[in-house]
Amino acid sequence: MNSPRFGSFILCACLGATSGMFAADSSAELTPAPSERALPSAIVPDQYIVQVVAGVNPRTVAATFGISPRHVYEHAVRGFAGYIPPGRLAAVRADARVVHVTPDRKVAAIGKPSGGGGGAAQVTPAGVEHIGAAPGVVAYSGAGIGVAVVDTGVDFNHADLQPLASASFSAFGSSALDNNGHGTHVAGTIAARNNSIDVVGVAPAATIYAVKVLDAAGSGSDATVIAGLDWVAAANTGPLAVIPRIRVVNMSLGRAGTLDDNSTLRASVAALRDSGVAVVVAAGNDATLEVSQQVPSTYPEVIAIASTTAKDGTNQYRFFSGVIKADTASYFTSDGAFDPETVIGVNGIGVTVSGPGEDQENISKAGFLKSVGILSTKLAGGTTRMSGTSMAAPHAAGVAALVFQQNSTLGAEDIRDRLSAGATNAGTTPLDSPTSGYTYDGAREGVLNAPGALAAPPPAP
Numbered sequence: 001m002n003s004p005r006f007g008s009f010i011l012c013a014c015l016g017a018t019s020g021m022f023a024a025d026s027s028a029e030l031t032p033a034p035s036e037r038a039l040p041s042a043i044v045p046d047q048y049i050v051q052v053v054a055g056v057n058p059r060t061v062a063a064t065f066g067i068s069p070r071h072v073y074e075h076a077v078r079g080f081a082g083y084i085p086p087g088r089l090a091a092v093r094a095d096a097r098v099v100h101v102t103p104d105r106k107v108a109a110i111g112k113p114s115g116g117g118g119g120a121a122q123v124t125p126a127g128v129e130h131i132g133a134a135p136g137v138v139a140y141s142g143a144g145i146g147v148a149v150v151d152t153g154v155d156f157n158h159a160d161l162q163p164l165a166s167a168s169f170s171a172f173g174s175s176a177l178d179n180n181g182h183g184t185h186v187a188g189t190i191a192a193r194n195n196s197i198d199v200v201g202v203a204p205a206a207t208i209y210a211v212k213v214l215d216a217a218g219s220g221s222d223a224t225v226i227a228g229l230d231w232v233a234a235a236n237t238g239p240l241a242v243i244p245r246i247r248v249v250n251m252s253l254g255r256a257g258t259l260d261d262n263s264t265l266r267a268s269v270a271a272l273r274d275s276g277v278a279v280v281v282a283a284g285n286d287a288t289l290e291v292s293q294q295v296p297s298t299y300p301e302v303i304a305i306a307s308t309t310a311k312d313g314t315n316q317y318r319f320f321s322g323v324i325k326a327d328t329a330s331y332f333t334s335d336g337a338f339d340p341e342t343v344i345g346v347n348g349i350g351v352t353v354s355g356p357g358e359d360q361e362n363i364s365k366a367g368f369l370k371s372v373g374i375l376s377t378k379l380a381g382g383t384t385r386m387s388g389t390s391m392a393a394p395h396a397a398g399v400a401a402l403v404f405q406q407n408s409t410l411g412a413e414d415i416r417d418r419l420s421a422g423a424t425n426a427g428t429t430p431l432d433s434p435t436s437g438y439t440y441d442g443a444r445e446g447v448l449n450a451p452g453a454l455a456a457p458p459p460a461p
């Protein structure tokens, strides 16, 4: 991670989470930034993802080689994941029924909710307010729209998230109950209920589906993520046929990677997108990495959301005049610089828009920068604050639910177009961050806005 600086003074180093879930612990001490690069990209030894051709039963292929699959995929994509002994790998690769054999990679991180506390009257979080989604501002609530939180699970018992969808999934063969806190926080930004307690989400009447692909440590892998996406496809089209249908997937997770390092993962995302599901993802929490260097945010099929501040910050540092304003690129956010190789970044593909991933950035007397996180639902009840592109993405997932409620015939690319066309101050925001070591080089796609997305004209045919 870079060491954000202002002038010759170290401004900040409070990035807590440096990987998978893209949430920073906003209560972390201001210590020097870790020199370590952020995202995990470790290959899981001897674990592979095998994609098979259409019409072939993945179990039959696995059985041919004596493999006991940990996951079988039959909906978003066909294949399986599991242990393949080194001696059998070449034979699996050579089998005519096999399309791709990809090493499984870690998608993992630690994000700790802290602070907060529930029981008080309902608060409208600064991010919800800033994007114009506070109760009463827009005429939609997400009612009748299913949103899958593909994450660490969701706290089934949280009073401000009731009722959750009855259908849920865990890639670990367990309950989809959150045992980390990250997924519960994400769920609250999307759809915390408009009542008298805790917080209110962007789409407070949307139906949340808990899809657990990260464990208690916030750790998973490509194989667990594909399992979650395959379940979403099955839930919509298979024997489950859930009501309401899942129209939005939120993935506040990722790893370092490239466009083509796991064709099966990309195919599963593309299949959902093609079926009309908007797949909204966190851009990434490493300002030294581009979106094009991270999975899944590099995929042109996803709607990648970078992080900005929701409000002006405060400043007690006498060597810096002014404050870090609302709509400034968060010091931790990845942005969407173009990749000339893949042409990712052209026509809004890359980062679609930025959204609030923190309330504000304050500058201390000593010149340190401190993130004040987004307030949302906390595991085991009440509220807590977290910062990260993990928190920006669910604001956009919530707006996607509002737009789908307004017009259920839209497709996933229509949602991307609406979010882009409705963004505020495109061309000028995100504003540059004053931290050194990070020079914003994205496309200034503008900041997410709910009324803007709802009012955006339909894209030209």
Ligand SMILES: [Ca+2]
Pocket (backbone or CB within 6 Å): 122, 160, 192, 193, 194, 195, 196, 197, 198, 199, 200
């Ligand atoms: Ca509430």
Ligand SMILES: [Ca+2]
Pocket (backbone or CB within 6 Å): 287, 289, 290, 334, 335, 336, 337, 439, 440, 441, 442
């Ligand atoms: Ca960049």
